[in-house]
Amino acid sequence: MGEAGKVIAGGTEVVIYLKTRRISPKYLIDISDLKELEYIKENEEFLSVGSLSTHSTIEKSPLIKKRAHILGDSASQIGTIQIRNMGTIGGNLANASPAADTATPLLALGASLELMGTSGKRVVPIETFFIHVNKTILQSNELLTEIQIPYPPPNTGAAFMKIGRRAAHDLSIVNVATTVTVTEDVCKNICIALGSVAPTPIRAKKAEAFLKEKTLEKATIKKASEIALEEIQPISDVRASANYRKEVSKVLVRMTIQKAIDEIER
Numbered sequence: 001m002g003e004a005g006k007v008i009a010g011g012t013e014v015v016i017y018l019k020t021r022r023i024s025p026k027y028l029i030d031i032s033d034l035k036e037l038e039y040i041k042e043n044e045e046f047l048s049v050g051s052l053s054t055h056s057t058i059e060k061s062p063l064i065k066k067r068a069h070i071l072g073d074s075a076s077q078i079g080t081i082q083i084r085n086m087g088t089i090g091g092n093l094a095n096a097s098p099a100a101d102t103a104t105p106l107l108a109l110g111a112s113l114e115l116m117g118t119s120g121k122r123v124v125p126i127e128t129f130f131i132h133v134n135k136t137i138l139q140s141n142e143l144l145t146e147i148q149i150p151y152p153p154p155n156t157g158a159a160f161m162k163i164g165r166r167a168a169h170d171l172s173i174v175n176v177a178t179t180v181t182v183t184e185d186v187c188k189n190i191c192i193a194l195g196s197v198a199p200t201p202i203r204a205k206k207a208e209a210f211l212k213e214k215t216l217e218k219a220t221i222k223k224a225s226e227i228a229l230e231e232i233q234p235i236s237d238v239r240a241s242a243n244y245r246k247e248v249s250k251v252l253v254r255m256t257i258q259k260a261i262d263e264i265e266r
């Protein structure tokens with residue numbers, strides 16, 4: 001498709017960019033009719049989600065509820081029903097907003113992305129996908145075709161939480177997704193992902209390292225949420241101040257860890 005073309009899927013972002021003249025591509029490449037990219041299916045080792053799956057489909061999918069409920073939880077809080085009916089997971093990721101709500105659950109779940117172009121197919125960890133605000137590793141001749149979500153090991157809990165200007169249905173001021181695996185009261189693995197607090201969605205790796213092989217007492221979790229603050233670089237914008245984002249990040253990291261642990265114990 002080259003530099004002159006712009007892919008349009010659900011169009012919830014692209015149409016705004018066109019109307020505000022933020023972009024003026026020579027060609028629009030409408031992929032919304034590629035029904036073969038609209039699926040959610042189980043494989044042996046991972047769940048495959050076609051990139052044209054809409055947020056509404058993901059929110060309601062029994063397979064997502066069973067295998068990756070935090071992705072469904074995030075999809076259900078995106079925009080309004082109209083946005084969720086039109087907007088796709090591929091568009092949400094390829095647009096690379098720091099606030100993209102599906103990015104943090106996928107980071108926490110250790111997902112990979114299948115990118116397909118004229119020179120073939122590659123599968124990359126989602127962690128390597130985002131480069132900067134609205135910038136990814138996608139080449140101009142590539143499409144994001146599939147999201148692959150590995151099945152979590154036993155004794156794993158997960159939680160997603162978002163704060164927007166309204167209770168939900170608005171871009172995140174901060175969103176956090178956490179997955180945690182606990183064996184005999186000890187944290188064996190943890191992934192904490194934060195959105196809208198840095199140029200790209202990020203993992204709080206220092207906080208994760210601090211928690212590994214520890215018993216997840218309240219004080220330990222609180223300390224980890226403070227460590228996570230060292231890893232974010234929030235900005236002040238129309239939606240919130242940097243300081244507010246820091247405070248909310250601390251609270252959401254703590255709450256998602258606790259909620260994920262509670263899910264294992266249930």
Ligand SMILES: Cc1cc2nc3c(=O)[nH]c(=O)nc-3n(C[C@H](O)[C@H](O)[C@H](O)COP(=O)(O)OP(=O)(O)OC[C@H]3O[C@@H](n4cnc5c(N)ncnc54)[C@H](O)[C@@H]3O)c2cc1C
Pocket residue numbers: 006007008009010011012013014015016051052077078079080083086087088089090091092093094095099100101102138142143144145169170171172
């Ligand atoms: C009122 C409103 C509220 C919103 N609320 C939220 C919210 O709460 N949370 C949130 O995360 N987002 C929100 N959004 C943003 C947006 O709706 C989502 O990011 C949506 O998922 C984008 O998907 P789309 O299919 O509409 O993408 P499009 O607009 O079609 O495309 C977006 C970008 O991705 C590229 N692209 C699309 N699909 C592919 C593909 N398969 N391969 C390669 N490139 C591709 C396009 O070229 C473009 O650059 C909101 C938007 C609006 C207008």
